[in-house]
Amino acid sequence: xxxxxxxxxxxxxxxxxxxxxxxxxxxxxxxxxxxxxxxxxxxxxxxxxxxxxxxxxxxxxxxxxxxxxxxxxxxxxxxxxxxxxxxxxxxxxxxxxxxxxxxxxxxxxxxxxxxxxxxxxxxxxxxxxxxxxxxxxxxxxxxxxxxxxxxxxxxxxxx
Amino acid sequence: xxxxxxxxxxxxxxxxxxxxxxxxxxxxxxxxxxxxxxxxxxxxxxxxxxxxxxxxxxxxxxxxxxxxxxxxxxxxxxxxxxxxxxxxxxxxxxxxxxxxxxxxxxxxxxxxxxxxxxxxxxxxxxxxxxxxxxxxxxxxxxxxxxxxxxxxxxxxxxxxxxxxxxxxxxxxxxxxxxxxxxxxxxxx
Numbered sequence: 001x002x003x004x005x006x007x008x009x010x011x012x013x014x015x016x017x018x019x020x021x022x023x024x025x026x027x028x029x030x031x032x033x034x035x036x037x038x039x040x041x042x043x044x045x046x047x048x049x050x051x052x053x054x055x056x057x058x059x060x061x062x063x064x065x066x067x068x069x070x071x072x073x074x075x076x077x078x079x080x081x082x083x084x085x086x087x088x089x090x091x092x093x094x095x096x097x098x099x100x101x102x103x104x105x106x107x108x109x110x111x112x113x114x115x116x117x118x119x120x121x122x123x124x125x126x127x128x129x130x131x132x133x134x135x136x137x138x139x140x141x142x143x144x145x146x147x148x149x150x151x152x153x154x155x156x157x158x159x
Numbered sequence: 160x161x162x163x164x165x166x167x168x169x170x171x172x173x174x175x176x177x178x179x180x181x182x183x184x185x186x187x188x189x190x191x192x193x194x195x196x197x198x199x200x201x202x203x204x205x206x207x208x209x210x211x212x213x214x215x216x217x218x219x220x221x222x223x224x225x226x227x228x229x230x231x232x233x234x235x236x237x238x239x240x241x242x243x244x245x246x247x248x249x250x251x252x253x254x255x256x257x258x259x260x261x262x263x264x265x266x267x268x269x270x271x272x273x274x275x276x277x278x279x280x281x282x283x284x285x286x287x288x289x290x291x292x293x294x295x296x297x298x299x300x301x302x303x304x305x306x307x308x309x310x311x312x313x314x315x316x317x318x319x320x321x322x323x324x325x326x327x328x329x330x331x332x333x334x335x336x337x338x339x340x341x342x343x344x345x346x347x
Contacts, residue, residue: 066229
């Protein structure tokens with residue numbers, strides 16, 4: 001009788017354990033991507049500020065803004081709309097760049113936020129929130145300055 | 160009379176030169192798609208990147224791609240995190256991948272005439288701080304002044320110091336990954 005009870009207890013613990021392990025594995029596996037727009041903004045700055053920070057010391061800037069797991073810093077960047085285009089994924093891309101600056105900030109929107117770009121005009125000053133993917137730098141092989149890249153962007157202010 | 164003819168000659172020269180310089184020179188692309196595709200018996204994994212910048216020098220044939228590595232997006236967030244981490248691509252330390260190559264048959268490609276041209280590219284691909292030679296074929300499509308490039312080739316992950324001896328990645332990630340490149344170019 002006692003033995004049966006023990007077996008039952010062990011079996012019960014095993015089942016519960018399996019359930020917990022299984023569901024946490026499933027949670028890890030199906031864990032959704034970070035919602036950039038719902039997440040807190042890490043830094044608010046102008047396009048010129050982040051570009052010059054990168055051109056001054058790209059390694060220090062990468063250390064500050066990039067995360068090892070790819071969930072890098074979320075930025076709100078203010079600047080002048082210099083170019084509006086679309087990528088191969090049907091996402092709108094706006095370039096915030098000031099006259100006289102070597103590089104700008106390129107912000108890729110999403111299927112959900114694309115419509116915010118429709119009314120934007122070249123020369124307008126806007127603030128865009130997105131996650132940084134890479135910084136600005138002069139590339140010798142390309143022969144020009146690369147822009148700071150933001151993705152998962154949305155328009156948060158428009159003047 | 161002499162003056163007029165010299166003016167005419169210099170005008171013709173100037174026009175020829177400007178027409179020439181419009182067709183020649185550097186093409187730039189900021190509209191691109193780079194896809195990694197890994198196939199194993201266990202699962203197929205795909206990652207897409209739309210953030211690369213590229214140039215083609217139509218005279219020398221030099222091709223350059225600069226690829227922000229954190230711009231690769233996976234369907235599953237856990238995979239994306241793994242991809243970025245130290246054991247895999249270590250994208251914080253090596254934020255950009257790069258391809259520098261040369262179209263060896265550039266003379267056979269007429270960027271001013273509509274058509275589909277085969278391009279043979281030889282060069283070097285740098286990922287995670289490691290540079291390896293590559294040789295691949297692509298196609299260049301010229302249509303109404305638009306220039307598109309398409310290429311598909313395989314890379315061996317171990318060449319770039321990415322190898323898995325145990326755990327899920329060793330069974331679920333292919334040793335050879337297929338890379339598809341699409342890019343749209345404009346005169347710089």
